Amino acid sequence: MAENPWIWDTARAKYYRFDHANQLYIFEDGDVLPLSTPSPTLTREEPPAPVVSAFAPLAAAAAYPTPSDSGSSTQTYFTHSTGASIAVGPCPQPTDDLANGRYKVLRTLERGGQTREKGVQQAQDSHDGNIYALKTYVCHNVYQYNDRAANFDREVSIMSRLSQSPHVVKMIRSHKSPETLEYAFVMQPVANQGSLLYYLRSQFRSPQMVLFSDSFTHMALLNLAKGLHDIHRHSVRHKDIKPGNILLHDDDILYTDFGLSLDFNGYSTDETDGPDPEHDCTRAYAAAETFAHKPRNRRSDIFCLGCIFLEIVSARCVAITGETEWEDDTIFGDDFVRYHEMVANGRIHRKLESMLNDDRLHSIHRYLPLISKMMRADRDKRPDAIQLLNDIVHNNPYVS
Template identity: 35%
Template sequence: MSSNRPQKGYKAVSVSIPHVESFSLHTSDYASTTDSSTSSQFDAGEPIQINEGDDIIVNHSSELPYRLIENLGHGYSATVEKVEDTWTGCVYARKVFRIHGGHNKRRQVYENEVRIIRRLDPHHHVIQVFATYMAKRELGLMLTPVADSGDLGTFLEDFLDEMPRDSRKIRIINMAFGCLSSGLAFLHKQKGRHKDIKPGNILIHQETVVYTDFGYSFDYSSQNQSTTDGRPDSFTRKYCAPEVEDWAPRNSKSDIYSLGCVFLEMYASL
């Protein structure tokens, strides 16, 4: 790889997130930012009930009230599991960041995702954080909803393989054009850039679409503009704007370009 720009075929993943420093919360002072009832450490074996908005510290993840249902996927920074709360029966997507030695990158991605999603007003086209936890070398996000139809990429692949075409799925795709536009307009109005819009980061749930995976997103609420430059934190070449691949100055318009690429795939599937 060149020291100045990525080679063809290389999916860039940076070694630092320069914008994370603008946020105040760090896992090192996790307890001081939450109330005493949810940030205290629990004794081994003590049953734990987790409520919405809680930030829990436990000695081991086995103390959490979650039963694994299935593995949903994994990426560079985290794995995602479908779990059930054994107290309430509610189902969540648990995103787990395992921290070992020098993996500060994963800690930064985790902190960034928590902050951005929680700062946004609730929106039905944006994933929500139900609760978070810390367990020694493991950081976890409890996310909702759990997509009942997977991500948009898998949804479109399955749709193309079907004959005859399912009219319900055609309706979902047609509606998704407006829903994704609305969701992105909301994100930009809240002064956030997603930075990695692609079918794999869009969920299908109850016949509508939900943006997810905000670990590399950019919160510019404390700045006058959304423009950044230099090496991207992460991008997917197939869906990124030319200025992103060229490491040139880019802004929220790059999100719009990426969404346009997604729209082309959706339109081509119909």
């Protein structure tokens, strides 16, 4: 049997190996930590314990081989709590949980987008019995699988940093499956009210219903502002904010899908320029600077969220009046064109004016000037996430 280079990390409950050439700890799931220079007296089985706070996944990890020996053998691992080297055996080898059928799919929650074929599924974990949302990227060949590695690692890093936000879905774990050419995220909660897209469509199609109550509308705007503030302060641009990427669960509203997001942690600017690939955002919600190939930054996210705010208050208008024409000039209307075009031709301004002039809609009037600012064509004249949140808190009657 060939020497097994993998070492069990009890603190993280996963295997890792050394890459001395690049001075890295390489974990079985692709996570990477910088390798501190060990003392010459330490054996290979007794590395200094990697520091959790230094965790930083790297795209290069995907190129490293996984353990080829699938059998069991006596291993030596390092216990970080005691610093002792303990011989144990047999130890389980790293396994491919996706290929081995760890998750039992209960139903499909979402198809389409980048999650080819399998999409997002509700699944039960055979290890702990819990129900999760399983988001799977399916690649068609090994070249596509290797090419996607950097994007997957970036999304893992982003979701790890955002894990403490109550307004972002939680990543429980992630998987790489070279056997099935899949990458997957295991997330909670499984949103019991679906996406905001479904909720909006239901209100517009059923004007006699009141899905968008006064309190729900106010709290939705507030929590969306809080969530975007959390995302931006963690050095992330979402880049694909749309109703389909916002989930409703109990009394929470949650951002999801960071597959296109920009991680500018460690960089001096959040700005990008040049042409955006066609798939690099949802074009209906994209700001004017995206189409003009002008510099884009976090305020481009603000424009996208402004479009959603407009849709939410439009749904509230339908709930108040029972009149379906309030869906006009939104993506749900028959004559919709991209939002940035409707800003340029004045349709959005006229829609906001008609809302402001209708006394029946007084409960949303306080938000209309803010939506107008968020959807300005000039990027630099839009509020940032902090200004947006302060304005929402100031105008929200449900915030004490």
